[in-house]
Amino acid sequence: EDKVVQSPLSLVVHEGDTVTLNCSYEVTNFRSLLWYKQEKKAPTFLFMLTSSGIEKKSGRLSSILDKKELFSILNITATQTGDSAVYLCAVKPQGGSEKLVFGKGTKLTVNP
Amino acid sequence: EAQVTQNPRYLITVTGKKLTVTCSQNMNHEYMSWYRQDPGLGLRQIYYSMNVEVTDKGDVPEGYKVSRKEKRNFPLILESPSPNQTSLYFCASSTNRQKNTEAFFGQGTRLTVV
Numbered sequence: 718e719d720k721v722v723q724s725p726l727s728l729v730v731h732e733g734d735t736v737t738l739n740c741s742y743e744v745t746n747f748r749s750l751l752w753y754k755q756e757k758k759a760p761t762f763l764f765m766l767t768s769s770g771i772e773k774k775s776g777r778l779s780s781i782l783d784k785k786e787l788f789s790i791l792n793i794t795a796t797q798t799g800d801s802a803v804y805l806c807a808v809k810p811q812g813g814s815e816k817l818v819f820g821k822g823t824k825l826t827v828n829p
Numbered sequence: 830e831a832q833v834t835q836n837p838r839y840l841i842t843v844t845g846k847k848l849t850v851t852c853s854q855n856m857n858h859e860y861m862s863w864y865r866q867d868p869g870l871g872l873r874q875i876y877y878s879m880n881v882e883v884t885d886k887g888d889v890p891e892g893y894k895v896s897r898k899e900k901r902n903f904p905l906i907l908e909s910p911s912p913n914q915t916s917l918y919f920c921a922s923s924t925n926r927q928k929n930t931e932a933f934f935g936q937g938t939r940l941t942v943v
Contacts, residue, residue, distance in 0.1 A: 748929065749929055751931055751932075753934075758917075758936050758937040759919065759934040759935060759936045759937055760872075760919070760934045761934075762931040762932075762933070765929075765930075765931050767929070805871075805872070807872075809929070815860045815862070815877065815879075815923055815932070816862070816874050816877065816887065816888075817872070817874070817921075817932060819864075819871045819872040819873075820871060821869065821870070821871040822871060
């Protein structure tokens with residue numbers, strides 16, 4: 718069974734801190750790994766990773782994939798209160814369904 | 830604006846009363862799916878559709894039905910809702926699998942069955 722495990726489940730930091738969120742996975746046939754940010758309701762897309770070792774970056778957020786060790790990390794530098802959210806990691810297996818297998822998420826709280 | 834629109838956003842209903850949650854996307858996406866999100870369980874796929882008139886079960890399909898008569902719409906039907914279907918529901922869409930793109934999510938529907 719395909720599985721995605723995120724850690725930690727929750728994290729409280731102060732503004733300006735740097736955080737690293739972890740995502741490990743077990744998938745029969747890997748296609749891609751996606752990171753989403755969920756604030757009030759709808760998950761919003763951050764990154765999609767398909768190749769090992771290539772960092773994706775957007776402002777203070779960055780992510781990298783290690784296909785050999787089956788994990789990904791999401792880094793947020795100089796955190797702001799607006800970064801407070803649940804961060805979801807999902808894996809897309811090969812196959813016809815386009816299904817996303819989600820982890821349970823990491824709840825990040827950034828205090829002023 | 831590219832978006833996935835769900836209605837209603839909030840719904841309280843009684844056990845056994847049939848309901849439909851609508852989902853519409855304006856991006857001409859082939860693929861659409863429904864997820865439910867529960868505390869401690871994360872997002873789980875209910876049903877998906879690869880294109881018009883093509884639907885299939887996801888991981889937790891019991892108690893749900895779907896239809897895909899038009900490309901843009903993918904309603905979720907609960908014929909006889911039960912309290913264990915109280916959840917936050919998301920509709921998502923993406924282009925065909927060959928392009929391997931991200932999924933876009935609707936704003937969610939908070940359903941309470943009493």
